[in-house]
Amino acid sequence: MILNELMQLLPRKIFAIEMLLVFEDIKPVCRIEIEDKTLDKLTAFCRTNNLALITSDFKFVKTQDGKAMMMPTNSPLKGGFFVYISKQKTDAIKAKDAEVALDHKTFGELLGYPACCIDFFIKHYEEAAKMHDDYTLLTLKNSESLDWRLNISLNFFDYRLISHFPHSFNCQESIALSQKILDVLTKHNPDLARKTKEELCTVIIYDDETGVHVIKNTKTEQNTIHYTDVMLTSPNRIFTLLKMSNKIKIITRNHLELYNDNVLTGELKGDVGILVFN
Numbered sequence: 001m002i003l004n005e006l007m008q009l010l011p012r013k014i015f016a017i018e019m020l021l022v023f024e025d026i027k028p029v030c031r032i033e034i035e036d037k038t039l040d041k042l043t044a045f046c047r048t049n050n051l052a053l054i055t056s057d058f059k060f061v062k063t064q065d066g067k068a069m070m071m072p073t074n075s076p077l078k079g080g081f082f083v084y085i086s087k088q089k090t091d092a093i094k095a096k097d098a099e100v101a102l103d104h105k106t107f108g109e110l111l112g113y114p115a116c117c118i119d120f121f122i123k124h125y126e127e128a129a130k131m132h133d134d135y136t137l138l139t140l141k142n143s144e145s146l147d148w149r150l151n152i153s154l155n156f157f158d159y160r161l162i163s164h165f166p167h168s169f170n171c172q173e174s175i176a177l178s179q180k181i182l183d184v185l186t187k188h189n190p191d192l193a194r195k196t197k198e199e200l201c202t203v204i205i206y207d208d209e210t211g212v213h214v215i216k217n218t219k220t221e222q223n224t225i226h227y228t229d230v231m232l233t234s235p236n237r238i239f240t241l242l243k244m245s246n247k248i249k250i251i252t253r254n255h256l257e258l259y260n261d262n263v264l265t266g267e268l269k270g271d272v273g274i275l276v277f278n
C-alpha cells in the first residue's frame with residue numbers, strides 16, 4: 001500500500017521506490033526532487049510514517065530555456081526542492097550537508113552506495129564532468145559483462161533499480177543491492193517489478209552528445225542486432241539515423257555500423273557506446 005500511496009504523491013515512480021527503500025531499511029537516506037506544491041503532502045506523509053524530511057536550502061526554478069536556477073526557499077516563483085528523507089533525522093541532515101560540501105564519499109555512503117562505486121565516482125569525477133557528468137562510457141570501459149539489474153540509462157523513462165553509477169556493469173556489490181531492491185519491489189508491486197525487468201533488459205546506444213537511445217524489439221545474431229524501433233529523449237541526428245536503419249553491426253562496443261537491410265546507412269564511433277543488457 002505504501003508504494004501505491006507514494007506513487008500517487010510523487011511525480012515519478014523511481015522517486016516513490018527510493019522512499020520505499022528507506023522505509024524498508026535498504027538505504028539510510030534517499031534524496032529526491034519534488035515540486036513545491038507537493039511539499040506539504042509529503043511532509044504529512046513522512047510524519048505519519050515516522051520518517052524525517054529535510055529540504056534543500058534553496059528552491060530550483062526552471063527558466064524558459066529549461067535550465068534550473070537556484071532561488072531562496074521563500075521565492076514566490078513556482079519551483080522545486082531537493083528533499084532528504086531518512087528514518088534518522090541526523091542522517092538526513094548529514095546527507096544534505098555532504099551534498100552541499102561536495103563530500104561525495106559521505107553522501108554516497110548515506111545513500112547506501114557500494115564503496116567500490118563511490119571510489120570510482122570520485123576517481124573519475126573530473127573526467128565525467130567533461131562528459132556531461134555522465135559515467136556511462138567510463139563504466140562500460142570497465143565492464144566484462146552487463147547485468148540488466150545495473151541498467152541506469154532509463155532514468156528519464158522512469159525505470160531503474162539502483163540510482164548510482166556502478167563502477168562496472170558487473171559490479172557484484174551493486175548487483176547484490178539491485179537484487180535486494182528488486183525483491184522489495186516484487187513484494188510491494190509485482191507488476192511493476194516485472195515491467196521494470198522487461199524495460200531494463202534492453203539494448204542502449206549511449207552517445208556523449210545526444211544521450212540515451214533505447215533500441216526496441218531486438219534480435220541478436222552474433223555481432224549483429226536487428227531491431228524494429230528506437231526510443232529517445234529528444235530528437236537528434238543519431239535518432240534520425242537509427243530510425244532509418246534496422247540493423248546494428250557491432251565492430252567494437254564503441255564503433256558501430258548501421259544498416260537498412262544490407263545498405264550501409266551510417267557509422268557511429270568515438271564517444272559512443274552500445275550497452276547490451278541481459
Ligand SMILES: [Zn+2]
Nearest residue numbers: 116117167171
Ligand atoms: Zn562497484
